Every structure is written in C-alpha cells, then in structure tokens.
Amino acid sequence: MGNLMDIFRGGHEFSEAAEKFLQQDSEAMYVLTDTLNKNFGAEVLHQAGLPDMDASIPDYLIPGMPVSERPQHEVHDVIAAPGIAAVNETVETPDALRQTTEGEQHEYANVIGFPQQGSQLAVNAVVDPLQPGAMQNDMELAG
Amino acid sequence: MSGIFSVKAQDDDRQTRYYRELLRKAAKKGGELFGPIPEGVRREFFCLNAHTWIWHEEWTDAQGERHIVTTRYDVRPNGVLKAQDGQPYRFIELQEAKHLYKAARIYHHYVQNELTAKH
Numbered sequence: 008m009g010n011l012m013d014i015f016r017g018g019h020e021f022s023e024a025a026e027k028f029l030q031q032d033s034e035a036m037y038v039l040t041d042t043l044n045k046n047f048g049a050e051v052l053h054q055a056g057l058p059d060m061d062a063s064i065p066d067y068l069i070p071g072m073p074v075s076e077r078p079q080h081e082v083h084d085v086i087a088a089p090g091i092a093a094v095n096e097t098v099e100t101p102d103a104l105r106q107t108t109e110g111e112q113h114e115y116a117n118v119i120g121f122p123q124q125g126s127q128l129a130v131n132a133v134v135d136p137l138q139p140g141a142m143q144n145d146m147e148l149a150g
Numbered sequence: 151m152s153g154i155f156s157v158k159a160q161d162d163d164r165q166t167r168y169y170r171e172l173l174r175k176a177a178k179k180g181g182e183l184f185g186p187i188p189e190g191v192r193r194e195f196f197c198l199n200a201h202t203w204i205w206h207e208e209w210t211d212a213q214g215e216r217h218i219v220t221t222r223y224d225v226r227p228n229g230v231l232k233a234q235d236g237q238p239y240r241f242i243e244l245q246e247a248k249h250l251y252k253a254a255r256i257y258h259h260y261v262q263n264e265l266t267a268k269h
Contacts (some may be wrong), residue, residue: 018164021165057252057256
C-alpha cells in the first residue's frame, strides 16, 4: 500500500508538497461531508464499511464496498446509481472537458494525461496546481 | 539577488513535481478502491481540488476501439453536480451520493494514513 512515499527523496520541498496535498485532501473531505450532510442527511455519512479514521487501512477492498466482477466501465453500481448513468458511453473525446474552463482542462491533463492524438482537446500549456500559469508546454505529463 | 530567486524557483519546481507525483499515485490507488482492475483498463479516482472529485476510465472494447470516460463531481453548497462525457450536468441522487462519499472517505483515509504515518 505504501507507495505514496516511494517518491520521497528527502528535503523540505517534499514535506511542503505533502503538507499541501494533505491540506487539500482534508478540505475536500470536509466540503464533501458538509454538502452531503446538508443535502441528504446523516444517512449518507453513516454507512457500513467506512474505514475507522484511526485504524490502519486494510487492503484495497473495504468490507461493504460495492465491488463487481464486471469491467469497470459497465459498473453502474459503484458510484453511479443503477439505471441513471450510462457509464459505458462511447465518446472519443471527453465531452465533460469541453464543458469545463480551459484552466480546468489543463489541470486534468496535468494529472491524468489525456491522449492528445485524435482528440479535439488541445493542451498547449499546463496550469500547475501550485503555481497557476507558471509552467508552459509541459506535454510529457499529457502523453 | 538573482541567485536567491533562482534557488527559490528550483525549490518551487521540485515541490510542484512532488505534488504532481503524489496526485498521480493517489489517483492510481484511488482507482483500485473499486476492486481489481481488468487488464487493459486504466482507472483513476482522485480529489483534484477542494471542490472536485474525478473518476477517469479508459478501456479497449472487443473491436479494439479505445474508450475514455471522465466523470467529474463538482461539490457545491446545494448539492453535487455530475458532469460526464456527452451528458448534461445534473445533481446526483442519494444512492450515488452514498457511493461517492464511501469512495472519497476511503481515498481520504488512504492519503492521510500514507502521508501522516511516515511523513
């Protein structure tokens, strides 16, 4: 499990990056919890199988976590509610990206690297999450 | 003076690269939360920023055609908006909210555990 620290190479730069990462993750969890609680009530927050925050995380399968033997792109019951979302839509270029701002597209490309060939998405510059606008043409991240 | 700024820029650059690597690795691990990943499938689930969660999926169908689906959950005060390929924004319903929360909670637990235990 412990591969997040595989990139550790010492120095304060890593410590600061890790600190920011933790901070953002915690903030996101707080925002999500608050929103879901206000809009759906405690039913969403108190579910069987949620990890105890003080316990060490078990293997990647948590008891109670919805799991399917089917390919993920057919799995409607993991996140998307059954019958609502056609997760296996076959769209070459993610339309969701075309609905986003240019800055958001750059953020995605920065992280997960969408294939650019044949795509209508053209990323010419990457906005870094820490230093917006600071890095240009960082295409190795989107390859 | 320029030397000081240069060192600062190098530090910032290194910090940025570490941050990206952390995000990539967390995204990969996040994709494993939903069970074994079939061969040829790329799956990632991660927190992009304080208000955005991403589920990204790539696979090749029986005809050899590559498919990519990205689902974005935008957390707003009045609910969670879902944006998915070729579909309009919509607010998620209860069941999907429960699944999203569960996935996010496990992801969060993993990240906290990894970075606070050994950091």
